[in-house]
Amino acid sequence: xxxxxxxxxxxxxxxxxxxxxxxxxxxxxxxxxxxxxxxxxxxxxxxxxxxxxxxxxxxxxxxxxxxxxxxxxxxxxxxxxxxxxxxxxxxxxxxxxxxxxxxxxxxxxxxxxxxxxxxxxxxxxxxxxxxxxxxxxxxxxxxxxxxxxxxxxxxxxxxxxxxxxxxxxxxxxxxxxxxxxxxxxxxxxxxxxxxxxxxxxxxxxxxxxxxxxxxxxxxxxxxxxxxxxxxxxxxxxxxxxxxxxxxxxxxxxxxxxxxxxxxxxxxxxxxxxxxxxx
Numbered sequence: 001x002x003x004x005x006x007x008x009x010x011x012x013x014x015x016x017x018x019x020x021x022x023x024x025x026x027x028x029x030x031x032x033x034x035x036x037x038x039x040x041x042x043x044x045x046x047x048x049x050x051x052x053x054x055x056x057x058x059x060x061x062x063x064x065x066x067x068x069x070x071x072x073x074x075x076x077x078x079x080x081x082x083x084x085x086x087x088x089x090x091x092x093x094x095x096x097x098x099x100x101x102x103x104x105x106x107x108x109x110x111x112x113x114x115x116x117x118x119x120x121x122x123x124x125x126x127x128x129x130x131x132x133x134x135x136x137x138x139x140x141x142x143x144x145x146x147x148x149x150x151x152x153x154x155x156x157x158x159x160x161x162x163x164x165x166x167x168x169x170x171x172x173x174x175x176x177x178x179x180x181x182x183x184x185x186x187x188x189x190x191x192x193x194x195x196x197x198x199x200x201x202x203x204x205x206x207x208x209x210x211x212x213x214x215x216x217x218x219x220x221x222x223x224x225x226x227x228x229x230x231x232x233x234x235x236x237x238x239x240x241x242x243x244x245x246x247x248x249x250x251x252x253x254x255x256x257x258x259x260x261x262x263x264x265x266x267x268x269x270x271x272x273x274x275x276x277x278x
Contacts, residue, residue: 002140006075009135010082021132022085028098028129029088030060033105035233038264042232042272043225046218050207050265052108057200059104059154060097064192066150067092074138081137089138096139096147099130103151111155174204191253198254202261209266216269216278224277231277232268236260 026032033056041049072094076083083089088098106122130148133139139147181197210216220228243256272278 006137021135024128025132028102055104061196063097063100070094083137085136094143096133096143099144099147100151102126102129103148107152107155195257198257199261202258203265206262206265210269216273228277
């Protein structure tokens with residue numbers, strides 16, 4: 001039945017829809033949400049930014065764990081399926097990472113702001129991103145369905161945990177979690193784990209230091225907000241390019257994403273304050 005549905009979508013495929021759903025599927029990518037979260041952190045509300053960033057990183061980490069557990073093959077491997085934009089679909093199939101991360105990001109914003117506009121926009125994007133994975137024939141319907149469910153469940157679970165843990169204790173909990181996760185890297189060689197754990201470590205350390213020593217103001221004029229976003233992303237791009245000149249080995253990759261995370265939450269806000277942009 002799932003195969004029949006993908007074949008139906010394949011039959012209605014055309015160049016216009018192909019390009020449209022490639023754009024839509026990129027709205028569910030880690031790169032899109034990384035930029036969106038930095039926009040929130042630098043220009044809107046850094047507390048909300050760090051929370052949604054933590055949720056998205058946790059969701060991405062859990063998604064990779066579940067994929068490794070089930071090891072489900074994608075429809076890409078079938079001869080009768082002509083999958084599109086396969087470079088957006090590395091690794092295993094279940095559950096859909098695009099769907100799960102989109103659900104985690106938008107469901108958190110829905111519950112945080114509890115406004116109708118967020119529920120409408122978030123629901124539309126979650127559905128469209130999920131459908132784009134089916135239209136491109138890189139996921140099975142069950143991958144998308146359970147990806148959305150798992151993404152929502154992660155947000156609810158984190159909210160329950162935070163209600164039971166006091167603020168002071170939660171900071172200690174974060175650092176204990178980071179220590180445990182970093183220890184895992186000594187025993188498990190996995191590129192996704194390295195990226196997630198190193199970036200999360202840098203992000204949280206930078207956030208703690210920024211709150212103590214800088215405490216920048218996110219609010220500013222529209223022009224300054226645009227300058228902040230362009231400047232911040234340019235700094236991160238430079239770091240990314242410089243590290244890519246070095247050999248791609250475990251410790252270099254770890255330091256690269258550690259530095260990107262730390263720079264995002266500490267160095268760049270410091271630059272904003274020195275330039276009177278925040």
